[in-house]
Amino acid sequence: MSPCILPSIERKLCWLGCCLLALAATLSGRASDVTAWNTDWSFARADEAPTDSEAWHTVRVPHDWSAELAPEEDAPTVGHGGFAVTGIGWYEKRFEAPPAWRGRRVEVVFEGVYMDAEVWLNGVRLGGRRNGWLPWRVELGEALEWRGANVLRVRVNNGDQPNARWYTGSGLTRPVWLEVSDPVRIVPDSGVTTTRIQPDGRARVALGAEVENGAGQAVTAQVVWRLRGPDGGVVAVVQRAVQVAAGAVAVVPTTVEVAAPQLWSPEQPVLHTVEVTVTVNGRTTDRRTWTTGLRTVEVSAKAGFLLNGRPLKLLGGNLHADNGPLGGVALARAEERKVELMKAAGYNAVRTAHNPPSRAFLEACDRLGLLVVNELYDDWLKKKTKQAYGRFLAEEWPGDVATWVRRDRRHPSVVMWSVGNEMFERANASGRELAAQLAAAVRRHDGTLPVSAGVNGVGEKQEWSVLDGLFATFEVAGYNYEVAAHAASDHARLPERVMYASESYQYEAYTNWAIMQDAPYVIGDFVWSVMDYLGESGIGRVYPTGEEPRKHWEGSHWPWRGAYCGDLDLIGWRKPISYYRQIVWDRGERLYAAVEVPSPDGQPWQTTPWSLVPELPSWTWDGREGQALTVNVYSRWPRVRLELNGTVVAEMATGAAEEYKATTTVPYAPGELVAVGLDAAGNEQAKFVLRTSGQVAALRAVADRTVLRADGEDLAYVEIEAVDAAGIVRLDDTRVVRVSVEGPGTLAALGTGDPTALGVYTEPARALWQGRALVIVRTTEAAGPIRVRVSADGLPDRLIELVSR
Structure with missing residues (x-):
């Protein structure tokens, strides 16, 4: 029954019930409720919000509408933005406000909207943010309808172009959250953690947060801090009382000491958890947690x-x-x-x-x-x-x-x-x-x-x-x-x-x-x-003889849609x-070899400061038998020996004086090119082998993960390679592969490393580049097996089995 036709007595009872619910929420208190708000959005690309329901289609955020459209040579984003099609888009979400929200602050938090966004609820403008990379929040407040549907609309203006020197995407490109909190709460993003190491090795950890009083009268809030270690156990706890006037915000700093701190570093990224609880008159009004690490930073x-x-x-x-x-x-x-x-x-x-x-x-x-x-x-x-x-x-x-x-x-x-x-x-x-x-x-x-x-x-x-x-x-x-x-x-x-x-x-x-x-x-x-990235099209290009080498900002580089630097x-x-x-950084790799890709006329490639002569880890160069190919060997060993089909063709120094690299030419002959790392005494320490590939016999498909979360946002990355019977990748293979996904998953993208490949990445077919492609599968919210089938003419299909739980 619509609120406007409720009988008088029923309206009074309804009003009284809502007041009692609001009072109960204020008295009992609770931690802030933060819920992912990424489903059931509708989207339309239009200057004004469409009135025709058929103009809208359902999307899940994060969402980038430019990624759904093929790049266009005359797009106003030009090469800076990867020739992406942008414009103005609208997002709409319909929802009902439950009685539990009464008396509480209801906010929608946008982690990032590119760009220049505005929000309306039921026709009332609530605010906006121009910056496309920073989070912002809007309070729904009095614009909420308590009976019936609410309509939240977001206008995103990415039509003023060009506005960046790289691809930005368009729309609600980062997650959205619904946050419901009580009048006395911890101010979002007010939490801070800093660490100082004492001379005796103890860590002095400074903790801070802000308590906001949105109630109608002053309160005395008890703030309890708990620092938990990586195993979840409490490392330190401290309590402070703070007076907060009505409508005011109080900064609440404190410190704790940790006797034997486990410090965060890139080698050991040990994480702690900070938990802050606010109570008023013995009732919890808010509780927030965040992860942090105990570490110090100094520069001189x-x-x-x-x-x-x-x-x-x-x-x-x-x-x-x-x-x-x-x-x-x-x-x-x-x-x-x-x-x-x-x-x-x-x-x-x-x-x-x-x-x-x-x-x-x-x-x-x-x-x-x-x-x-x-x-x-x-x-x-x-x-x-x-x-x-x-x-x-x-x-x-x-x-x-x-x-x-x-x-x-x-x-x-x-x-x-x-x-x-x-x-x-x-x-x-x-x-x-x-x-x-x-x-x-x-x-x-x-x-x-x-x-x-x-x-x-x-x-x-x-x-x-x-x-x-x-x-x-x-x-x-x-x-x-x-x-x-x-x-x-x-x-x-x-x-x-x-x-x-x-x-x-x-x-x-x-x-x-x-x-x-x-x-x-x-x-x-x-x-x-x-x-490599989308946009800044043409940076990293190399040019053969006869073409003028241009910087990426000089002229149009169409059909390049991305960078290759x-x-x-x-x-x-x-x-x-x-x-x-x-190898230079001495961070794991010790030996590697690659062959410079010959230019079309055999003359040296022309480069710009952001480009390198192209190389491939390949010894498959059909039609170039007998031609001298340039081979680069990178090594942390003092010397390397290069062998072709068991015959030594060169021995070279690769120490610091040589910048850990050596270059020579080798006449191409199919077979096996081997770089051998030698210690100072000439003893073999490592080998790196390049083998000539035969004809492609199969598609190799390897998923980075096979067990996924059924949350609508998890991804599996499946690498596709064209290989011969021995499993060697054929880097010159460009056949078209086709992908289908069955079960509770969708094809999020099918791409290659080719910066000139046009079209839309959600299309289920694409030509391999350097013998490779990447399939990205996104889960739905349903659980069950997901089957990814990859096929190409003349080759057996490959079936990759995933499961979403």
């Missing part, structure tokens, strides 16, 4: 970067936020996989270029042990693209900084804040003033970590030293592509400056590593980039440069 020119008091070099790379074939969606498993790939490739650090990462990414870094340089902006006020975020920065940056730091400061993986990248105003007074303001704002919310920015050169008309004033505002100076040129001279001129290569070219792997070994004031090297390709396959870097 004399000692370098110290983690837990021990020197550590940051061996890092820059990473954009997209998830390759998935587009801009920040699904937790996709974020976790990126961290796994980085750790396996020898990295211990990442710079989130050039925006704050997702919460799931930071949680994965916490769990797996990856240090994070957390970056806020690319542009400042002077824009690099016509519609860049700089058009909003003057009014938005104070709120952005507060949201960013408060959300991320308790993650042990975060070890540095970066407030900008290659800002156009870096060399003038306005840039220095804004840098000082941004750094001061960061320190107001977190005074424990260094602040930095990535800064490139100022051209030939100004001296590099003009940047001294800018760098002076930071604890660490980020040098983009400038460490080799300026580190030593800057140290002689300004011996207290701490610096790092916030961006470096791939070819600088050895150079920058060598500089770090002798210079404690150079604390790290972050290559551009860890992985990563150590790993778009689907996570490690290129030879990745193995070389790991």
Whole structure:
């Protein structure tokens, strides 16, 4: 029965019942209820919210509508945005408000919406946020309907283009949450944990949170802190009473001591849990927990970067936020996989270029042990693209900084804040003033970590030293592509400056590593980039003779839709440069060999600073018999011997003087090319073998995981390779593979590492590239077996069996 036609007595009883429920909720209290709100959204791509129900279709968030559309050559995102189709989109969610919400604060929390979003509930505008990478919340409040359906609508405007220099995705690209809390509560994202190690080895842990009183009268709140160890046991507990006036917020700091602390580090990412409980008159009104790690961070020119008091070099790379074939969606498993790939490739650090990462990414870094340089902006006020975020920065940056730091400061993986990248105003007074303001704002919310920015050169008309004033505002100076040129001279001129290569070219792997070994004031090297990514189309291209080599910002690079400057390709396959870097860093790999891909005319490839001569770990070069091929051997052994079909063709030094590599030419003959690592005495220590592949006989399919969560958000990554009868990958195979998924799963994407492959990644057919493809399967909320079938003409089908629980 509609509320408007209830008989008078029934309306009074209904009102009385709701009041009693609200009173009961206020008196009894409860912890904040946080629920994932990712299902049952409807989406329409339109300038105005459609009135026709058929214009909407059901989606699950995180959602990127640009990933559902094929790139277009004339798209206003141009090459910066990977020629993605964007525009304006609407999201709608219908729901009912249960009586248990009465008397409580009801909020919707958006982890990230790209970009310029606004929210309405039942036609009432509740707010919005322009920044596409930061979380924000709206309180539903008086706009809620207590009888019948509520309609929540979100307008997302990503139509003003180009607004970034890389692919951003469009829409509710990060998770959405519903949060219901009592009037007296812990302010979300107010929790903080900092650690100091005492001379006797004990850890002094400072804990902080804010208690908000949304009730109509002052209260005395009891705040109980529990610090739990990695096994869940209570390590320390402390209680404090605090008076909170009506409508006020009280900061509640405290400290605890841990006698034998288990410290967090990349090698041992030990996590603790902080639990905070608020009670009023003996009743619990809120309880919140967060994971953290006990660790200390210090930097100085004399000692370098110290983690837990021990020197550590940051061996890092820059990473954009997209998830390759998935587009801009920040699904937790996709974020976790990126961290796994980085750790396996020898990295211990990442710079989130050039925006704050997702919460799931930071949680994965916490769990797996990856240090994070957390970056806020690319542009400042002077824009690099016509519609860049700089058009909003003057009014938005104070709120952005507060949201960013408060959300991320308790993650042990975060070890540095970066407030900008290659800002156009870096060399003038306005840039220095804004840098000082941004750094001061960061320190107001977190005074424990260094602040930095990535800064490139100022051209030939100004001296590099003009940047001294800018760098002076930071604890660490980020040098983009400038460490080799300026580190030593800057140290002689300004011996207290701490610096790092916030961006470096791939070819600088050895150079920058060598500089770090002798210079404690150079604390790290972050290559551009860890992985290939969508957007910035054409960066990393090589050109044959007769084509003009162009930078990625020069002209159109269509049909390139992405970058090819990563150590790993778009689907996570490690290129030879990745193995070389790991050998230089001495982070696991010891020996590797690859063959330079011949250019069409046999002349040297033309490169740009972001590209390398292409290599493949292959000894299959049909039609090039007798032709001299260039072979590169990367080795941590003092010498290597190269053998072709049992005959020694070269023996070469590969020590530090040779930058751990050697190059020779070998006339191609099918068979087996073997690199042998030799110690100083000439004894064999390791072998790396390249074998000629026969004709493709099968598709090899390997899933990273076979048991998945039936939550609608878990993913399985299935690597597909075309192999011969001996299991050798045929890297020149380009046959089309087709994929079908049966059971409680869907095809989330089918992609390759080809940065020029157009179409939509959700299509079930795609040509292999370098003999490989990647199938990404997403679960539904139903449990049961999932069957993934991969087929190609002339080959037997492959069936991969997964299970969702």
